[in-house]
Amino acid sequence: MTPTSPQAQIFDVVINGGGPVGMGLAIELGLRGVSVCVVERHATPQPIPKGQNLTQRTVEHFHFWGCEQALHEAHPIPKDSGIGGITCYGSLTGDYQHDWLERSKLRDFYYSRNARLPQYATEAVLRARAAQIDTITLRYGWTGTGVEQDADSATLHIEEKDGPGRDSVRGRYLVGCDGSHSMVRQAAGITQSQQEHRKLMSLVVFTSEELDTLLKRYPGKAFYNVLNPKYDGYWLFFGRVDHGTSWFFHAPVPLGTTAENFDFPAFLHEAAGQPFDLSIDYVGFWDLRFTLADQYRQGRVFLAGDAAHSHPPYGGFGINSGLEDSVNLGWKLAAMVQGWGTEALLDSYHTERHGVFASTIEDFIANYIREDRSFLSTYAPDQDRTAFETAWQARSEDDSDVRLFAPNYAGSPVVGVSAGAPSATGGHEVAARVGHHLTPQALADGRNVFEALGADYTLLALSGAAEAQVTALVDAAKAAGVPLIVVHDTGTAAKTYGAPLVLVRPDQFVAWAGTSIDAHPLMQRLRGA
Numbered sequence: 170m171t172p173t174s175p176q177a178q179i180f181d182v183v184i185n186g187g188g189p190v191g192m193g194l195a196i197e198l199g200l201r202g203v204s205v206c207v208v209e210r211h212a213t214p215q216p217i218p219k220g221q222n223l224t225q226r227t228v229e230h231f232h233f234w235g236c237e238q239a240l241h242e243a244h245p246i247p248k249d250s251g252i253g254g255i256t257c258y259g260s261l262t263g264d265y266q267h268d269w270l271e272r273s274k275l276r277d278f279y280y281s282r283n284a285r286l287p288q289y290a291t292e293a294v295l296r297a298r299a300a301q302i303d304t305i306t307l308r309y310g311w312t313g314t315g316v317e318q319d320a321d322s323a324t325l326h327i328e329e330k331d332g333p334g335r336d337s338v339r340g341r342y343l344v345g346c347d348g349s350h351s352m353v354r355q356a357a358g359i360t361q362s363q364q365e366h367r368k369l370m371s372l373v374v375f376t377s378e379e380l381d382t383l384l385k386r387y388p389g390k391a392f393y394n395v396l397n398p399k400y401d402g403y404w405l406f407f408g409r410v411d412h413g414t415s416w417f418f419h420a421p422v423p424l425g426t427t428a429e430n431f432d433f434p435a436f437l438h439e440a441a442g443q444p445f446d447l448s449i450d451y452v453g454f455w456d457l458r459f460t461l462a463d464q465y466r467q468g469r470v471f472l473a474g475d476a477a478h479s480h481p482p483y484g485g486f487g488i489n490s491g492l493e494d495s496v497n498l499g500w501k502l503a504a505m506v507q508g509w510g511t512e513a514l515l516d517s518y519h520t521e522r523h524g525v526f527a528s529t530i531e532d533f534i535a536n537y538i539r540e541d542r543s544f545l546s547t548y549a550p551d552q553d554r555t556a557f558e559t560a561w562q563a564r565s566e567d568d569s570d571v572r573l574f575a576p577n578y579a580g581s582p583v584v585g586v587s588a589g590a591p592s593a594t595g596g597h598e599v600a601a602r603v604g605h606h607l608t609p610q611a612l613a614d615g616r617n618v619f620e621a622l623g624a625d626y627t628l629l630a631l632s633g634a635a636e637a638q639v640t641a642l643v644d645a646a647k648a649a650g651v652p653l654i655v656v657h658d659t660g661t662a663a664k665t666y667g668a669p670l671v672l673v674r675p676d677q678f679v680a681w682a683g684t685s686i687d688a689h690p691l692m693q694r695l696r697g698a
Contacts, residue, residue, distance in 0.1 A: 183339070195207045196305070200624070201506075203506050206338050218288070219488075232280060236298040256394045258396055259442070260441060285392075313326065313353065316357055341505075343469060357468075363458055363459065372455070380441065405420040426454070434449070458480075460480075461523070462477045490529060501515055521581050521591045587602075589604070603680070610665050612658045621656045626675065628643070628654070629670070629673065633684075642686075642692075681695075
C-alpha cells in the first residue's frame with residue numbers, strides 16, 4: 170500500500186531494495202508492529218533464475234512469517250522429482266558421479282524442510298505476504314539515489330524508475346538491501362574488502378526437453394555440478410528452473426567474452442558430454458569475486474544481503490545468508506523501536522553476521538574451489554585410475570559440505586557467555602548450545618517446540634527446572650524490559666537439550682542454557698546493556 174502523503178510520514182525503518190532480503194526484513198519488522206517503507210525499483214520480480222536453493226533454516230523464517238505453505242506451493246518442481254544435487258567428473262555423462270549438497274540429511278535438526286525454487290518465485294511469495302501487513306508501505310517503481318542521516322533519523326532520496334517523480338523518505342533507521350553495487354553502502358561511506366579471482370562468469374538461461382531426457386539417469390536431482398580439469402576447480406553448473414524444459418547454467422569463460430563472440434551452445438554441449446537441442450533465452454556475465462563490507466553499520470544506516478557481502482553462486486549461500494541477515498537485524502531494530510534494545514545490541518548485528526559470512530567465504534565457498542582444484546590437479550582416471558577412484562569414493566562419502574555448515578553466534582556479546590566467535594562452522598547437535606540454533610523437539614502436549622516459541626524471548630522451563638530460577642529469570646526480564654514468555658514442559662526435552670532451562674532468542678538461537686544463573690546480569694547482557 171502507499172500512503173496519501175508518503176513524504177510526510179516518518180517511518181521506523183526505511184529499506185532500499187525490495188528483493189527477498191529487503192522484503193524479508195520488512196515482514197520481520199512489520200509483524201512486530203514496526204512501521205516500514207520499502208523502496209523497490211521493479212514493479213514485478215525479474216524472471217532471472219538465481220537463489221534457487223533454500224535451506225531448512227531459511228524455510229523456518231517463512232514459517233514464522235506465516236507464508237511457509239505458500240512457499241512450498243510456489244515450488245515449480247513436482248514433489249516426487251527431488252531437489253538434490255550431484256557432482257559429475259568431466260561432463261554430465263561421464264563415468265563418475267556422486268551426490269552433492271544433500272541438505273535433506275539435516276532434516277532432523279530443523280523444523281522445516283528445505284525448498285528449491287527460482288528467486289523470482291520466492292520474491293512473489295514475500296511480496297504477497299508483505300502486502301497483507303498494515304505496517305508495511307510498498308513503493309514499487311522507485312529507486313534510491315542518495316542518503317543523508319543525522320542524530321535522529323536517516324533520509325533516503327528516491328526517484329521514479331520510469332518517470333519524473335522525485336521524493337524523500339525518512340526513517341529512524343535505513344537499511345540498504347540494494348545488491349552488490351549498493352548505493353546505500355557507497356553513500357554511507359562503508360568500505361568493503363575484496364578477494365579477486367580474475368574470472369569472468371557466465372549465466373545462460375535456456376530451454377531444452379532433450380537435456381531433461383538425458384538427465385533422467387539421475388533421479389531425484391535438480392542441480393548438477395561438473396568438475397572438469399580444464400577449468401581449474403571452477404564449476405560448470407547446471408540447474409533446473411522447472412521440471413522438464415527450463416534450465417540455467419553458469420561457468421567461467423575467457424575475459425572479454427560476450428554473448429556474440431562466444432559459442433555458448435558448444436560450451437553447453439561440452440559440459441553435458443554430448444550435443445542436445447536447446448534454445449538460449451538469456452546470457453549474462455559477472456566477475457567472480459568475494460566482497461565483504463568492513464562494517465554492516467554506519468550510524469543509523471545498515472547493510473544486509475548482497476549489499477553487505479557477495480560471492481559466486483556456489484551452493485545457495487547468498488540468498489540464505491541474506492535472509493538470515495534480515496531476521497538477525499529485524500528483531501534488534503524492533504527492540505530499539507520498542508524501547509528495550511541498546512546501541513550495543515544493534516552493534517551486535519555486525520559482530521554476529523560479519524563473522525558468519527567471513528567464515529562462509531573462507532571455510533566453505535573458497536574452500537570448495539581450493540579442494541576441487543587440488544583434487545583435479547592430483548588425480549585423473551587416465552593417469553592412475555585406481556588412485557582416482559579411491560579419491561573419488563572418499564569424496565562421495567564426505568558430507569561435510571552440509572554437516573559442518575551451521576552458522577552460529579558463539580562468543581557474541583549478546584548471548585550468555587560462551588567460548589569462540591561467530592562462525593559458519595559449528596556442526597549440528599541436538600543439545601542446546603549457547604549461540605547455536607535450537608534443534609526442534611516434541612513437547613509433552615504434542616506440539617513441536619517451534620510451535621510454542623514466542624515472537625520475542627522464550628524461556629523453556631523443562632523437567633527438573635527450579636521454579637525459583639524460573640521466577641528469577643522472569644523478574645529479571647521484566648526489570649530489563651525484555652519481552653519474555655515461559656513455556657513449561659514435563660516431557661523428555663530437558664534430557665535431549667541437556668539442560669532444564671533453555672532461553673531462546675527471537676531468532677531461534679539459544680541465548681543461554683543451564684540449571685541456574687544470576688538472572689539480572691544475564692538479561693542486561695542479552696539486551697546489550
